[in-house]
Amino acid sequence: MWLKAWHLIGMVTWFAGLFYLPRLFVYHAMSDDQASIDRFKVMERKLYNGITTPSAVITVGLGIWMLVDYAWAAFGSHLWLHIKLGLIVLLIAYHVYCGKLLNDFKHDRNTHSHVWYRWFNEMPVVLLIAIILLAVIKPV
Numbered sequence: 001m002w003l004k005a006w007h008l009i010g011m012v013t014w015f016a017g018l019f020y021l022p023r024l025f026v027y028h029a030m031s032d033d034q035a036s037i038d039r040f041k042v043m044e045r046k047l048y049n050g051i052t053t054p055s056a057v058i059t060v061g062l063g064i065w066m067l068v069d070y071a072w073a074a075f076g077s078h079l080w081l082h083i084k085l086g087l088i089v090l091l092i093a094y095h096v097y098c099g100k101l102l103n104d105f106k107h108d109r110n111t112h113s114h115v116w117y118r119w120f121n122e123m124p125v126v127l128l129i130a131i132i133l134l135a136v137i138k139p140v
């Protein structure tokens with residue numbers, strides 16, 4: 001239960017970062033004055049390196065710990081767990097891609113519009129809903 005509690009705390013802070021970072025990209029892509037651009041670079045770097053990535057490591061680490069400890073024996077044959085793990089691969093790919101976008105902004109070579117980032121920002125919402133429904137309802 002302690003592992004699960006910290007797994008969920010890590011998940012909440014991970015998603016806080018995954019929701020807020022692309023939002024910063026939206027405003028960064030709309031900015032044209034140097035003071036704002038410099039401020040967004042600092043905010044993005046601190047959010048990604050200070051909160052989002054450590055939270056991802058905690059969530060994934062504790063999730064794997066629970067799998068090894070008891071959950072694989074209990075649920076290893078359940079389809080929901082396999083689908084959940086597949087969606088987490090997509091979530092990690094999204095996280096890594098956010099790091100690439102952050103690096104592009106850092107070197108002033110962003111190529112996407114603020115509208116593109118608004119759509120990009122919706123992807124973790126879909127993944128969050130799907131993963132929570134699978135983990136809690138265990139429908140299959």
Ligand code: HEM
Nearest residue numbers: 004007011059060063064066067071088128131132135136
């Ligand atoms: C590699 C990453 C992950 C692994 C290996 C993993 C694995 C696990 C395991 C083994 C459990 C315990 C299942 C049980 O006792 O019922 C669990 C619980 C849970 N996980 Fe994950 N998880 C991962 C990432 C995530 C993410 C990203 C989310 C949310 C988006 C999430 C949401 C949940 C929830 C809500 C529960 C509680 C389910 C319940 O007790 O009803 N997990 N996870």
